[in-house]
Amino acid sequence: MKIDADKEFGSRECPGCAMDVPENNNRCPICGYEFPNPTPRQKHMKLWGALIMLAIFLIVILRLL
Template sequence: MRVDSEKSFGTRECPSCATEVPANENRCPICSYEFPNTNPRQRGMKLWGAILMLLLLLALVLAAYL
């Protein structure tokens, strides 16, 4: 029985050159395209950063009006 390590991870298509890249690879071996990190925790951190920036901007606008 053959164990295909690439199959267990699945593949995703490189948006740059349309090559099937193993899902465990973060970089395309053909064109070196770097896949964006899809870590949900990191995405959440980014979202919070955006919300914080928005609140800061709102506070600055409010401060200008008061």
């Protein structure tokens, strides 16, 4: 089951029952499957967010000099 509206909040398909489970939910509410780790995509998003913030910070500093 796939609902596009849920994609904005982040979801992953449960391997047990194919239900979309929110990324912040480590356990499937339908069948009780436990996801081993946070999804790599979420980690990448945080990493890229930090890098972009650092880049903007550096650009602002360089412009001030």
